[in-house]
Amino acid sequence: MSKKLKIGLFGFGVVGQGLYDIIRTKNLNIEIVKIAIKDPAKTRSLPAELFTTDRDELLNNPEINTIVELINDTEAAYHIVSTALKTGKNVVSSSKKMVALYLQELIDLQHEHGTSLLYEGAVCGSIPIIRNLEEYYDNELLHSISGIFNGSSNYILSKGYNDNIDYDSALKLAQDLGFAETDPTMDVGGFDAKFKLVIAATHAYGVIVKPEDVLNVGIQNLAARDLQYAREKKLKIKLVPVAKKLDEENVTMFVLPKFVHENEFLYNVDYEYNCVTVQAAFADQQFFYGKGAGGHPTGSAVLSDIAALRYDYQYEYKKAHNKRDLQFTNNIELNIYLRYEDESLVDALEFEHIHERFYSGDYKFVIGKINLQNLIDNQHRILNSKAFVAFADQLTGVSLATAAKQSAEVF
Numbered sequence: 001m002s003k004k005l006k007i008g009l010f011g012f013g014v015v016g017q018g019l020y021d022i023i024r025t026k027n028l029n030i031e032i033v034k035i036a037i038k039d040p041a042k043t044r045s046l047p048a049e050l051f052t053t054d055r056d057e058l059l060n061n062p063e064i065n066t067i068v069e070l071i072n073d074t075e076a077a078y079h080i081v082s083t084a085l086k087t088g089k090n091v092v093s094s095s096k097k098m099v100a101l102y103l104q105e106l107i108d109l110q111h112e113h114g115t116s117l118l119y120e121g122a123v124c125g126s127i128p129i130i131r132n133l134e135e136y137y138d139n140e141l142l143h144s145i146s147g148i149f150n151g152s153s154n155y156i157l158s159k160g161y162n163d164n165i166d167y168d169s170a171l172k173l174a175q176d177l178g179f180a181e182t183d184p185t186m187d188v189g190g191f192d193a194k195f196k197l198v199i200a201a202t203h204a205y206g207v208i209v210k211p212e213d214v215l216n217v218g219i220q221n222l223a224a225r226d227l228q229y230a231r232e233k234k235l236k237i238k239l240v241p242v243a244k245k246l247d248e249e250n251v252t253m254f255v256l257p258k259f260v261h262e263n264e265f266l267y268n269v270d271y272e273y274n275c276v277t278v279q280a281a282f283a284d285q286q287f288f289y290g291k292g293a294g295g296h297p298t299g300s301a302v303l304s305d306i307a308a309l310r311y312d313y314q315y316e317y318k319k320a321h322n323k324r325d326l327q328f329t330n331n332i333e334l335n336i337y338l339r340y341e342d343e344s345l346v347d348a349l350e351f352e353h354i355h356e357r358f359y360s361g362d363y364k365f366v367i368g369k370i371n372l373q374n375l376i377d378n379q380h381r382i383l384n385s386k387a388f389v390a391f392a393d394q395l396t397g398v399s400l401a402t403a404a405k406q407s408a409e410v411f
């Protein structure tokens with residue numbers, strides 16, 4: 001008989017309520033003892049005595065052995081999670097930004113106090129990728145992980161490509177449907193995808209990288225002419241996070257829009273859906289597809305973590321602890337498409353090889369090879385000058401079919 005979990009739940013928003021809906025339909029050996037929220041004036045669907053605004057009522061309650069943290073405040077989440085881990089309570093969290101920013105500290109706290117923190121719901125909602133990376137895949141066999149990690153930006157890109165809806169209207173639609181926040185920067189700027197990538201890479205390669213060291217270029221500057229160009233080439237544009245082992249010593253990571261060929265799994269992942277592609281040496285390419293957000297899909301991943309705690313499951317961070325010493329690097333060459341207005345941006349990016357240059361009226365682009373570090377150094381300039389950058393392996397191959405094959409093997 002598994003042990004009874006007595007839960008202190010932080011947050012009763014989209015994910016918290018989704019989790020509650022799932023738990024109450026099942027006969028699980030789980031009890032939600034108390035729920036901490038922020039605003040005492042909000043109407044709740046459960047009895048008032050279940051709620052509190054005092055986090056210590058949960059953290060200091062000896063009856064509660066498990067904290068489930070599902071709030072939307074990064075610093076408060078870190079305080080709650082770290083306090084719980086220090087005081088012997090196991091934790092499940094869905095806060096990707098908090099986990100990505102404080103990963104090393106959270107790993108240290110788990111080791112120091114013998115407690116467990118699980119966060120499957122933080123990375124691509126319902127897709128079970130963290131435990132698979134941690135348990136199923138061997139480090140040496142993994143060439144790369146990539147995919148579509150953010151449903152809001154994928155929704156906007158799909159609306160633009162499939163339905164010819166311009167960026168601002170597609171963003172508004174995504175906001176109306178609840179896919180995108182009022183301030184969409186985290187989603188469309190690639191930050192959300194980057195937080196998830198940093199977490200996934202820790203479990204895939206054992207590298208613990210600060211999010212600020214990883215490039216994220218988003219889709220804010222996407223224009224109709226970029227989509228039109230992709231259509232002419234029979235490609236789509238997707239926002240794609242990539243973690244890639246370069247050799248026995250180096251791993252790279254970045255988040256960039258990418259031209260995607262129909263041979264790639266990502267091509268058919270549209271609207272709010274997420275996917276993860278794992279490229280392994282022997283298993284070859286594997287593909288996980290599902291809902292990356294929403295109360296019930298994310299709640300299901302949170303519940304899976306809660307269930308795992310009943311048999312004392314912990315991430316071992318095996319790859320971070322063994323002595324293989326993989327280093328994170330931004331020193332790699334990438335093929336990119338740059339649509340620009342300001343000519344001096346092309347000079348600043350110091351292309352090492354130019355594959356193609358195009359001018360027609362105010363549509364100017366260059367496709368060529370540059371160093372990832374140069375992109376990072378010019379990240380703000382690119383954003384502010386309304387330039388659009390995309391990873392462009394699919395535009396530089398001898399033929400699209402060859403390029404698709406090479407690209408699948410490389411990223």
Ligand SMILES: NC(=O)c1ccc[n+]([C@@H]2O[C@H](COP(=O)([O-])OP(=O)(O)OC[C@H]3O[C@@H](n4cnc5c(N)ncnc54)[C@H](OP(=O)(O)O)[C@@H]3O)[C@@H](O)[C@H]2O)c1
Pocket residue numbers: 010011012013014015016036037038039040042055070071072073076094095096097121122125292293294295298
């Ligand atoms: N929404 C998704 O589909 C999704 C998917 C994966 C991961 N996540 C992550 O899951 C977390 C929760 O997301 P959500 O969409 O459920 O957020 P949400 O709907 O905005 O709800 C946030 C909840 O947190 C509570 N809260 C905020 N600050 C608090 C504090 N200091 N102490 C206690 N409670 C506090 C709020 O209280 P009030 O009710 O009083 O306002 C609310 O109940 C976020 O980190 C998010 O990034 C979300």
